Amino acid sequence: MAPYESDDTLADEADDVRAGRRKAARYVVPVAVVGLAAATIGLVPALADSGDPNLPKVTAQQLIEKIAKSDVQQLSGTVKISTDLGLPSLGGLESSFASGAAKGGGSSADPSSKLMELASGTHTLRVAADGPDKGKVSLLDSAAEYSVIHNGDEVWAYDSKSNEAYHATAPKSGSQKESPKAKQEVPSTPKEFADEALKSVDATTSVTVDGTAQVAGRDAYKLLIKPKQSGTTVGAISIAVDAKTGLPLKFTLTPASGGAAVVDAGFTRVDFSKPAASTFDFTPPKGAKVTQGDDLKADKKAQPKSDEGLTKGLDGLKTLGKGWNSIAEFDTGGQGVPSGSSSGNGDVSGFLNSLGDHVTGKFGSGTVFSTRLVNALITDNGKVYAGAVTKDALVKAANAAQ
Template identity: 70%
Template sequence: MAPYESDDAVGAGHQDAARDGAARSRPRKAARYAVPVAVVGVAAATIGLVPALADSGDPDLPKITAQQLIEKMARSDVQQLSGTVKISTDLGLPDLGGLEDGLLSGAGQGGSGKGDGSSADPRSRLTELVSGTHTLRVAADGPDRQKVSLLERGAEYSLIHDGKDVWGYDSKSNEVYHSTAADSGKERRDGPPATPGDFADEALKAVDDTTSVTVDGTAQVAGRDAYKLLIRPRQSGTTVGAISIAVDAKTWLPLKFTLTPRSGGAAVVDAGFTQVSFGRPAAATFDFVPPKGAKVTEEKDTATGRPAPKHGDDLAGGLRGGELDVLGEGWTSVATADTGVKGGLPSGSGEGDLGGFLGSLGDPVSGKFGKGTVFSTRLVNALITDDGKVYAGLVTKETLVKAADAGK
């Protein structure tokens, strides 16, 4: 297990265990990028947000160490819950006038995202969570029944998992997207994280001996007493300042997740329950029958949950289909992949110049790796080289270029 700091002294035996844990964690380093690289691969950007919840009160709870708290989180077995989650995102990107919708959805990829022709495709709809402020209703009844509803003005999008069936429904367009889970009971995610627990799972995968983990007092979230777990990178060169996870003091379920950048300012990621109940949701919550007249689209690849990308189709498809390698260690590690797209940014055809437009959003750089363009956000930076490689990480622009040089 990685070293967890607390008010207690850390003995030599604990340090040895920490080193063993760090060694065991090394083959999983790429898990750090499960969330951000998925976004970078589609949009060369990442997640950011304004605070969604205000903590109220500091409950008096028994003292607990960070290691004990994480162990309790690991043993938490909440099977039933329902509630409301508020999540806001702010990428710190310029207004693209709607272009980002196509980039995030994977439009034009010959069967991926909105290219499937269904507004109910979860891969296109749930990517909306990477920008703006959203309210979600969530419900779960064991591993085979979950529901997430994205509430919009006068409309609702729902993603329902009931046994082997996975349904996406867009009430605004009256469109339905249906797929069959290859393994009922196996975790399936067709979009980015939607609850504090989803975010917390990814953050804890990043904990190793380059990380400081402490208990940072208590809070109240959604009317429940919680401990605050604070995760801080020890390394310079990363864009991550701190991650705070509010953990329910009875069920040990994460209730709120906040990520702040090292540059300061508003939180980059902040998602939390505004209301939560741990009773069993009504069985009808997970029932779904396509409404009369609805357009139903069946998923083409039920085994993997997404059509196989064609090598070299475009930047996003290439990164998703490529092999991810990891350069460096800890929070300054960088994920890299070869897209197969040569010549740098794509050139426009007909009216306009897509490459020129995208290039105006980034900074040209050069080094031992050659030439390329760096796209910077408040959290993830991505370098696209002229020979078709992508480097991305929770690192500064300077750290990213150094990694590309070392990787060359």
Template identity: 70%
Template sequence: MAPYASDDNTTAARDAQDDEARGVRRRAARYVVPVAVTGVAAATIGLVPAIADSGSPDLPKISAQQLIEKIAESDVQQLSGTVKITSDLGLPDLGGLEGGLASGMAGPKDGEGSTADPSAKLTELVSGTHTLRVAADGPDRHKLSLLEDAAEYSLIHNGKDVWGYDSASNEVYHGTAADSPDAREKTDEVPATPKDLTEEALKSVDDTTSVTVDGTAQVAGRDAYKLLIKPRQSGSTVGAISVAVDAKTGLPLKFTLTPASGGAAVVDAGFTQISFAKPAASTFDFTPPKGAKVTEEGDAATEKHERGFGEDFPKGLDKGSEGLDKESEGPEVIGEGWNSIAVLDTGGEGMPSGAEVGGDVGGFLDSLGDQVKGDFGSGTVFKTRLINALITDDGKVYVGAVTKDALVKAAESGK
């Protein structure tokens, strides 16, 4: 694999590397799934050194390759702290939707599932500003608490048990870590900490990426290096990713993703307070409160399968993922690097227009989508500030962290 470019390279060198063959990124359509990065630097990194020689505090010089290796080798087992996370995908406010899309995606209705199920609860982190308390003590004890106005949601992994507790509804979700192929899967449903987000970003680092060290900073009272990750291709919606890495432990302390379109960060997550002392054992203790509704993992899975996405969901999309079973081996991926696009064929009709659906749901669809036409036919591009998707009228879906024009071009080439 060719060396990654740093900002110190000449224009000619960058242009030459742009013409080299590039491998398709492994993350394809799974844009927010935590993965391990152990061995990433040794296996795939060939960075031209970019030395941190400015900024405050004054730290020893380090290259981008050395800093990524430091992250990969970080083995922090014990910590506690507070994380502030702000997400701005540019989605419209869903609060006014009373049926349809809201009933299908905003969470379970009364008597259906549990508000404490982490697979639903933690999706709240995709918008707005949230404060989290986190704690860890080795591989089998983790706690994440989402602090809300007058309530708190906690997700606790203690040995073989995984507990979710929603104090607002007094509901409890209980699962068993041993039943999962990965004992941490339940506590990692959605990447919430700078470490989770950085691991996913590093999965996308290849020779289409510029990686440099961009000075130093202080985060939560800790000295840190700043790692800067930028796509070298045009057409991506990702502008840059900045990661503040603890100079002593290698733990990512702050993660910021800014869009190519400019403006506020799409995701900004960072510790405001952190301690590497061993948390008290009682931190991970949990007993369901008196009177709480307890839902077991198996029961919750059965209810989800039986009800799909809800009876009020638009026609053709009310059967959950059943229509995508034939794609179980994974979507086709076209393009390369940060411009890779996942292609799925649902085998059905495309997304209905706002006029066809009508009401609040129709208005929501229109607020997200742009109608497009081409040799492939017609379709709708649904936009956020990061991930965009084109759904054609014949049921094909093109999705990626790319612009609308890139999606239309992909559909033209695959007609």
């Protein structure tokens, strides 16, 4: 089947702002793999696809339209999250971060404290949803369970290991207050990953229907998205689309370097019937420490901002290059990685440089930090170049920006 090219679709969205956001999508999609854990809902298959069901032929465009029209409101299932970015082992620092957050006035039940835990390895989850205002995700451990429950205007999170709970007020669905925030959130389900991937489709991309499969006992079509450009670290994105509902059941992103997928997102078991109302009920257990999210926000506002330079730099973010070779450039407004011991930074410099590669060019010098998907060059004067591109592409972009 010939690739479906979305040039016509892009022509319909020709205003400058939207075009700029599409160009940046090549950077956003792989970075969202890391941000997957921040949303606390990552869905990854544990079971291999079984069989290739005989389904009616569809074109890639028809399959994309089927995804766009999908409107599944109710479901429950068992899922797994597995992420392999090739990051170095943190030697238990994940638990230290969560413990440190709690000692610093935060809560181990705060969803953001689970970022490091879900950023690597394989984890089992249970998920449930009943419309936009009711959802539950439970991360299962051998001896503990962590859950995030959204029920109406309330959000609860509970960590059974520490017996701590986190409570916050959720904005109403569809409210103007919620919309801008929702647009900025990273993908958190196979459908959201698929939506972001499809936003980045243009003439630099091949999109085809790659046969059929069974995922979680459901017949599905496989949509294959592949960059046409060289120099990107993205090999391919495969999306298994439920033949009946159009819901993406599985999202797999493989690197150009080959090997295991960087991330898989999909169901191992799924049921589209209405979950029991009690699924979304939660009352903190007796003796649990409860932290109010509004209190944490007030504390953070009262504290001096140590990341003002970085925030200012992100405000001036630029996108260099086209398509899958897009690179995000911004200035932190400060120094880059410590590069010498004369200032007493020898130990820090040695540790950071052991995690990256020192490079030089017209831009000066800096360090490239690499994962299997996203690479970032931090120059000694504080500029950052990052994207799903090779180290050579980052150095070339930094030289051209001078």
